[in-house]
Amino acid sequence: MARPPAARASLDYNKSNVSGKTFYLETFGCQMNAHDSEKVIGALMARGYEPVDTPAEAGLVLYNTCSIRDKAEQKVFHRLQQFQREAGKGKIFGVLGCVAQQEGERIFERAPHVSLVAGSASYTRLGEMLTQLEAGNRRVTGLSLDIDQAFETPFTRRDNPHRAYITIIEGCDKSCAYCVVPFTRGPERSRAGESVMAEARGLAERDYTEIQLLGQNVNSYRDPSPAGWDFATLLARVAEIPGIRRVRYTTSHPRDFGKSIVDAMDSNTAICDHVHLPAQSGSSRVLAAMDRLYTRDDYMRRIEWIKTAKRRYAITTDIIVGFPGETERDFEETLRLLDEVEYDSLFSFKYSPRPNTAALAMEDRIPEEEKQRRLVILQEKQRAIQIRRNAEWIGRTAEVLVEGRNPALGQWIGRTSDNRILNFTHPGGNGDSLAGRYMPVRVTRSGPNSLVGESASMV
Numbered sequence: 001m002a003r004p005p006a007a008r009a010s011l012d013y014n015k016s017n018v019s020g021k022t023f024y025l026e027t028f029g030c031q032m033n034a035h036d037s038e039k040v041i042g043a044l045m046a047r048g049y050e051p052v053d054t055p056a057e058a059g060l061v062l063y064n065t066c067s068i069r070d071k072a073e074q075k076v077f078h079r080l081q082q083f084q085r086e087a088g089k090g091k092i093f094g095v096l097g098c099v100a101q102q103e104g105e106r107i108f109e110r111a112p113h114v115s116l117v118a119g120s121a122s123y124t125r126l127g128e129m130l131t132q133l134e135a136g137n138r139r140v141t142g143l144s145l146d147i148d149q150a151f152e153t154p155f156t157r158r159d160n161p162h163r164a165y166i167t168i169i170e171g172c173d174k175s176c177a178y179c180v181v182p183f184t185r186g187p188e189r190s191r192a193g194e195s196v197m198a199e200a201r202g203l204a205e206r207d208y209t210e211i212q213l214l215g216q217n218v219n220s221y222r223d224p225s226p227a228g229w230d231f232a233t234l235l236a237r238v239a240e241i242p243g244i245r246r247v248r249y250t251t252s253h254p255r256d257f258g259k260s261i262v263d264a265m266d267s268n269t270a271i272c273d274h275v276h277l278p279a280q281s282g283s284s285r286v287l288a289a290m291d292r293l294y295t296r297d298d299y300m301r302r303i304e305w306i307k308t309a310k311r312r313y314a315i316t317t318d319i320i321v322g323f324p325g326e327t328e329r330d331f332e333e334t335l336r337l338l339d340e341v342e343y344d345s346l347f348s349f350k351y352s353p354r355p356n357t358a359a360l361a362m363e364d365r366i367p368e369e370e371k372q373r374r375l376v377i378l379q380e381k382q383r384a385i386q387i388r389r390n391a392e393w394i395g396r397t398a399e400v401l402v403e404g405r406n407p408a409l410g411q412w413i414g415r416t417s418d419n420r421i422l423n424f425t426h427p428g429g430n431g432d433s434l435a436g437r438y439m440p441v442r443v444t445r446s447g448p449n450s451l452v453g454e455s456a457s458m459v
Ligand code: SAM
Pocket: 001, 030, 068, 069, 178, 179, 180, 181, 216, 217, 251, 252, 253, 278, 280, 318, 319, 320, 349, 350, 351, 352, 353, 354
């Protein structure tokens, strides 16, 4: 799953604060967290809280945290230490998200100036928790995982004016041996199809043109209402909404990735030309140890469906190197997987031991230096593949959604349907006037991570 950089609540929206209550929220981790933060900000603003730019200006300082790897988890404790002295000056600190769920009340011991600890499954109780904090309660928790509702708020403060996230499924019922998500986000629960459709239609009415359907495993989606839609049906329906020009989805679990998803993509070009299908390893032996529920052959069958589809789809993945017991031979199988699939891009990680997970008890830990060596080899191989694949774009014209401008380079930043960054020059454009527009761009140059081109539009 693509991970945006840590996002801060920005100030470019209406400050109609009447209560004098201010907050600062910093987000770590994946798009699910980024979108949770948008909803938390919506809930806070609906209660009269005003967002501010720095923790120093805020009455309420919140960190929405990630614990997928140890490094991500440590970041929040650094942040909390940085501002420890501010506590007692009327500031309230809160830890939200995966570290909150994982560490629970231990956070109060490690960082005694924290007053709120709440995992994402408890955000439906956010209003009640804020009431307790406002009443002066200095130990407020939301740690139950028994919630069967999705987190819906009347108002979501969205970061991007053109692309909107919609959560369709929360939590995870799989039990990959390395992963904390089932412990931090709780059991899988899908939103009713009609509720997703209503949100998507509402976004189209407010001029959003791109929708990204989110979930730890979006394709495990099963509509709990009598309609009983599966993921392919939901995807097809969202893509038919008038005004919606692009639909993306992330992340797909290979075991639940049916051919019907490729068929839905083939039948509507509004569904973007991109599938993110995390392999984790190219070795069936390691996949079994990881409890991934598919073999390399199962995975390759899905790749074959995608590669023989009617349109050309970019394929990206996640790879973990150095899982306990991964031999040199297993690792070579992963390298061969890269050659066989020729991914358009990938996220690669060194295995990080996580609390509560089955892999913690496994033997044959791979030393850190060896994990690092494998990571570098993997990334170098992938870089060569990307250089080759991106060069194939030179001379082609692609439609981009313009995301912004890079004034230093004098270029506009566009994104293609297959999720490539395509920076381009446009003789007539000035100011922010192109952002949010869809434009044809002719590719003139390529690098390992992006393309460069010039506007092919006459405007
Ligand atoms: N549900 C998705 C799936 O099954 O592919 C993955 C979601 S997970 C939040 C995102 C990625 O983090 C995973 O695909 C995996 O590559 C990586 N990851 C998860 N746990 C990890 C760990 N303990 N060490 C290293 N990488 C990890």
